[in-house]
Amino acid sequence: xxxxxxxxxxxxxxxxxxxxxxxxxxxxxxxxxxxxxxxxxxxxxxxxxxxxxxxxxxxxxxxxxxxxxxxxxxxxxxxxxxxxxxxxxxxxxxxxxxxxxxxxxxxxxxxxxxxxxxxxxxxxxxxxxxxxxxxxxxxxxxxxxxxxxxxxxxxxxxxxxxxxxxxxxxxxxxxxxxxxxxxxxxxxxxxxxxxxxxxxxxxxxxxxxxxxxxxxxxxxxxxxxxxxxxxxxxxxxxxxxxxxxxxxxxxxxxxxxxxxxxxxxxxxxxxxxxxxxxxxxxxxxxxxxxxxxxxxxxxxxxxxxxxxxxxxxxxxxxxxxxxxxxxxxxxxxxxxxxxxxxxxxxxxxxxxxxxxxxxxxxxxxxxxxxxxxxxxxxxxxxxxxxxxxxxxxxxxxxxxxxxxxxxxxxxxxxxxxxxxxxxxxxxxxxxxxxxxxxxxxxxxxxxxxxxxxxxxxxxxxxxxxxxxxxxxxxxxxxxxxxxxxxxxxxxxxxxxxxxxxxxxxxxxxxxxxxxxxxxxxxxxxxxxxxxxxxxxxxxxxxxxxxxxxxxxxxxxxxxxxxxxxxxxxxxxxxxxxxxxxxxxxxxxxxxxxx
RNA sequence: GGUCCGGUAGCUCAGCUGAAUAGAGCAACAGCCUUCUAAGCUGUGGGUCACAGGUUUGAAUCCUGUCCGGAUCACCA
Numbered sequence: 106x107x108x109x110x111x112x113x114x115x116x117x118x119x120x121x122x123x124x125x126x127x128x129x130x131x132x133x134x135x136x137x138x139x140x141x142x143x144x145x146x147x148x149x150x151x152x153x154x155x156x157x158x159x160x161x162x163x164x165x166x167x168x169x170x171x172x173x174x175x176x177x178x179x180x181x182x183x184x185x186x187x188x189x190x191x192x193x194x195x196x197x198x199x200x201x202x203x204x205x206x207x208x209x210x211x212x213x214x215x216x217x218x219x220x221x222x223x224x225x226x227x228x229x230x231x232x233x234x235x236x237x238x239x240x241x242x243x244x245x246x247x248x249x250x251x252x253x254x255x256x257x258x259x260x261x262x263x264x265x266x267x268x269x270x271x272x273x274x275x276x277x278x279x280x281x282x283x284x285x286x287x288x289x290x291x292x293x294x295x296x297x298x299x300x301x302x303x304x305x306x307x308x309x310x311x312x313x314x315x316x317x318x319x320x321x322x323x324x325x326x327x328x329x330x331x332x333x334x335x336x337x338x339x340x341x342x343x344x345x346x347x348x349x350x351x352x353x354x355x356x357x358x359x360x361x362x363x364x365x366x367x368x369x370x371x372x373x374x375x376x377x378x379x380x381x382x383x384x385x386x387x388x389x390x391x392x393x394x395x396x397x398x399x400x401x402x403x404x405x406x407x408x409x410x411x412x413x414x415x416x417x418x419x420x421x422x423x424x425x426x427x428x429x430x431x432x433x434x435x436x437x438x439x440x441x442x443x444x445x446x447x448x449x450x451x452x453x454x455x456x457x458x459x460x461x462x463x464x465x466x467x468x469x470x471x472x473x474x475x476x477x478x479x480x481x482x483x484x485x486x487x488x489x490x491x492x493x494x495x496x497x498x499x500x501x502x503x504x505x506x507x508x509x510x511x512x513x514x515x516x517x518x519x520x521x522x523x524x525x526x527x528x529x530x531x532x533x534x535x536x537x538x539x540x541x542x543x544x545x546x547x548x549x550x551x552x553x554x555x556x557x558x559x560x561x562x563x564x565x566x567x568x569x570x571x572x573x574x575x576x577x578x579x580x581x582x583x584x585x586x587x588x589x590x591x592x593x594x595x596x597x598x599x600x601x602x603x604x605x606x607x608x609x610x611x612x613x614x615x616x617x618x619x620x621x622x623x624x625x626x627x628x629x630x631x632x633x634x635x636x637x638x639x640x641x642x643x644x645x646x647x648x649x650x651x652x653x654x655x656x657x658x659x660x661x662x663x664x665x666x667x668x669x670x671x672x673x674x675x676x677x678x679x680x681x682x683x684x685x686x687x688x689x690x691x692x693x694x695x696x697x698x699x
Numbered sequence: 700g701g702u703c704c705g706g707u708a709g710c711u712c713a714g715c716u717g718a719a720u721a722g723a724g725c726a727a728c729a730g731c732c733u734u735c736u737a738a739g740c741u742g743u744g745g746g747u748c749a750c751a752g753g754u755u756u757g758a759a760u761c762c763u764g765u766c767c768g769g770a771u772c773a774c775c776a
Contacts, residue, residue, distance in 0.1 A: 139719065149718060151756070188756090189719065230776090270776065384776095411774060420702070421772080428774045435776050464703065465771050491704085492770085499769095530736065546738090557724095558712065561704075563769075565711070574738055576724040577712080584738045592735050643713065646723085657731090657740045677735095699738075 107627050108194060109135050111179065112146055119171045124157055137620065143184055144191030145620060151188045161188040196610045199619050200672075204606055206622070207675040210682050213625040218257035223450055224250040226458035227376055230267045231363040232276045233301040235370055235510035236500065237493050237566060238460070241555045243376045244692055245490055246458040248556060248638040251690045256633040261450055264378040265442065268360055269385040274341040276300050277355055278334060279307035289362050295511065297366030300359050305502070310334050373514055374548065375692055380449075382442065388433075390441025394477060395427045403476045414473055424469055439470050440477070447481035454484040456636070461489040461561070488636050491563030493555070508568060517547035517572065524574055531698060542696055546580050549693045553579030556691050557642040577646050579693055582684060585649035586695040589681040592661050593674065599667070600674055607668035614655040618676055621648050625683050629690070638691055645687040652680050 106114075113130040120128045134152070138144040150164055157164060165185030172180040172192060182193040206212050226246020229235060235243075250260045267273075280303045289299040311334050318328035329335070344352040371377070395412055398404040404412050404426060412427035426437050446455060457467060467487035474482035492499065493508075500507045521543040525531060531542065554572045558564045574580040593600075611619060625644070632640040661677055664670035685695050 134718080136718085142719080147719085151718065154756085187719065267776075272776080409774090422701090425774055430774080432774085434774070460770095461704075462770055463776095466776095468703090489704095494769095524738070528736090528738070530738095562712090563705080567711085570710090570725090573711095573725065576738095578724080578738085580738055581724095584736080588736050588739080595735065639713085643723090650723090653739060654741090656735080660735065662735045698736085 108198075108623055109146065109627070112148065112192065115172060115176055115179070116148060116168065119168055119175070120153070120157070123167060123171060126157060128153070138191050140617075142186060142189075142191050143193070144182075145194045145616065146192055148190040148192065149188065150190055154188070161185065165190040196608075199611055199616065200606060200608060202623055203619060203672065203675050203679065207679040207682070211686065212679065212682055213629050213686055214255045215257040215626075215629070217259065219259075220257075220454070221259045221261065221450065221452040222250075222253050222454040222456060223261045223263055223446055223452045224253070224456045224458065225263045225265060226250075227264045227371075227378070228267065228459070229264075229367060230272065231297075231300070231360050232272050232304045233502070234295070234297040234366065237508040237510065237513060238500065240374065240510050240513070240551070241490060241493050241564075242458055242460070243371075243374055244552050244555050245488070245560055245638065247376055247692045248641075248690060249456065249458070249488060249633075249636055251692070252629065252632045252638060252641065255629050255686075255690055258454075258633075261379045261452065262377060263380045263382060263446070265382045265384065265387070268383050269345065269356075269388060271338060271342050272304070273356070273360075274338045274345065275307040276304040277352075277359055278338045278341055279303040279310065280359065281355070282306075282310070282334070289365070295366045295369065296362030296364070297370070298509075298511070299366070300363050307334065307338075370511055370514075373544075374510070382445075384438070387442050387445065388438045390445060391437040391439070392427075392433055392441070394440055394444065394479075395433070395437060398426070398477055401477070403473075414476070416469065416472060419472055421465075421469060421472070424473070426473070436466065436470060436473070439466075440473060440479070443470070443474060443481040443485065444479060447479070452484060454486060455481065456486045456488050458488045458490070461491050461563075463487070464489055486636070488560065490560040494563055494565050496565060496567050496569075508566065514548065514551065517551045518543050519547070520571055520574070521545075521547035521550065521580075524580075525699065534698075542699060545694045545696050546574075546583060546699065549579030549583050549688075549695075550574055551579075552691060552693050553582070553642060556638045557646075559639050560637060579688075580699075582645055582649045582688060583693070583695050584699060585652055586681055586684045586688075587697060587699045588656070589652070589677045589684075590697045592677055593681065596662060596670075596674055599670055602667075604667045604671045606675060607666060607672040609669075612659065614651070614658055615673070615676060618648075618651050618655050618680065621651050622676075622679050622683055625687070628687075632690070641687055641690055645684060645691075648680065648683060648687070652677075 112135050113133040116133045117128050117130040120126050134149040136147045136149065138147045150161055153164060154161060162185055168190060169183035169185065169192070172183065179195055179198055180192055181195040184191050224246055227239065227243050229239060246262070250262050254260045283306055284303065289296040292299065311332055314332040314334055315325070315328045318331060319325060323331065341352055345356060395404060399406065399412065404414050406412050409429045411425060411429040413423050413425055415423050417423065424436065425434055427433055443455065446452070459467065464487065467485070471482060471485045474485060494500070495506060497506065525543065525546065531539065534542065550572050557577065628641060628644045632638060659673065661670065661673040664673055688695050
């Protein structure tokens with residue numbers, strides 16, 4: 106049990122014993138004591154003053170005395186300032202904590218809890234390459250999956266690929282018209298970029314045709330419908346749905362190119378999936394659910410034959426679930442897919458990592474599943490994240506302001522290389538080792554940059570200013586880890602020599618470091634409960650910062666005594682372990698040297 | 700118009716289940732490498748927590764209203 110939890114328990118017990126008052130442990134408010142006061146943790150007494158009819162000083166003293174008498178091995182001292190009871194945890198307790206934790210490389214990671222969670226993330230379109238927004242999605246999804254694993258869940262990562270529809274046909278048409286049989290191989294272009302280029306070509310041509318039609322005296326609305334390239338695209342979609350062999354063939358070929366490109370990117374950024382769903386397989390799902398929904402009177406039919414659900418009682422609108430022509434809409438296949446996932450994996454929770462522009466959609470999805478009384482309904486959780494914007498506003502592909510994922514990754518690796526060469530600390534590395542290091546640092550900087558912000562909030566990326574390598578960044582933490590490992594490598598004999606850990610009171614920075622290390626398991630739990638990797642990013646940064654202050658103030662190798670050295674080596678070891686685990690949960694590797 | 704989200708230092712962000720003097724990083728300035736990796740450490744300056752009310756012993760945090768920005772409310776996906 107964590108120290109904070111124990112203090113809460115003890116407070117609850119003390120209040121019961123001293124005043125016969127029932128105070129649930131969860132209601133006790135504990136803070137870390139501010140550095141300017143003496144003590145490790147602070148119990149905030151204000152809320153207890155009234156029910157217990159005590160003054161702050163009396164209550165503080167009575168509690169403090171009770172603690173140091175009844176739980177002397179845990180509490181070693183206390184002081185009261187205004188309504189705050191500052192308690193000091195016994196030195197022995199900290200030493201015991203350090204001693205029993207430092208050699209566990211998986212400190213903070215929980216054993217399996219038997220529950221299964223699905224995390225759907227990434228979910229690309231096959232008509233254009235991944236961009237910065239997708240990176241946020243991929244990093245978030247991967248990270249939250251790992252965080253849940255570390256909390257004991259059995260996690261299934263999935264991806265739904267949007268591989269069909271009118272937008273896919275657009276690049277297909279453009280390729281037929283303009284490519285002259287060109288392929289990614291013949292043009293030495295990555296497959297997803299190759300296809301994306303034809304999507305752009307479609308739009309260029311479409312715009313041109315519209316202008317020509319308008320010049321010929323047709324209205325804009327009419328022109329948009331009548332442009333030959335658009336008509337051809339619509340025909341292609343009909344042909345695709347009819348299974349026309351040459352269309353299917355082209356579709357398969359072009360999607361194949363895209364997947365080759367995606368796989369390369371996924372490998373580079375570390376995304377992986379246990380199961381990939383394709384909309385071409387799932388877009389007809391959910392049709393039977395419309396029928397049963399009608400029978401259950403959850404849905405209703407309008408005169409024109411279209412089917413709806415009335416969500417006005419829930420503060421939403423009426424929502425269409427089947428068109429009058431009998432074809433299904435986006436939400437219908439999502440209901441169907443939710444059911445399919447439920448049947449295939451039977452998970453207790455199903456998390457969708459999808460941008461906040463779809464908040465309404467997921468609210469509706471969950472509501473409909475609930476009203477249909479589907480077993481999948483309860484577990485649906487939309488992990489909504491804000492858009493990544495540029496200082497000039499949203500990224501727009503039409504205006505060429507989209508930050509391409511592959512380009513950005515490449516640039517980050519390049520900057521990592523540059524900075525590493527400037528510092529010249531790893532001149533003895535082999536080419537392979539260097540390549541790996543640049544990748545580790547470059548992606549570390551990028552992932553940390555995108556994950557350190559609360560997912561809910563939109564964030565701003567300025568392409569003019571490259572992502573930092575100093576301060577609140579991935580490389581700062583990687584550097585701290587490498588620094589510790591260097592010390593540990595130089596002191597293996599001391600560690601092996603079997604000296605006993607020092608038992609004199611911890612110095613302030615040693616204490617601060619211990620306090621920060623001890624909360625790590627709670628932080629992992631919190632990050633999972635809130636579905637928020639940034640909690641972990643902030644934690645890991647603070648830990649690295651405290652370690653660096655400690656490092657600067659106290660020598661480890663030349664500690665005052667051999668026993669002190671052992672203690673500090675243990676602290677350093679534990680810090681390295683926690684940094685490594687914490688960064689891993691963000692999808693970031695930490696190097697042994699840099 | 701309805702619903703939802705956001706507005707904290709020059710910039711990017713923490714803090715938001717109420718608690719001590721509102722914190723980091725970047726940028727600026729001043730120091731620290733003959734000693735464990737200076738991608739580091741220490742210090743200085745920088746704030747009407749959008750605005751106005753309210754609840755409370757106590758509000759950046761909760762409630763109401765206003766202003767500003769964004770998302771969404773398609774027989775699109």
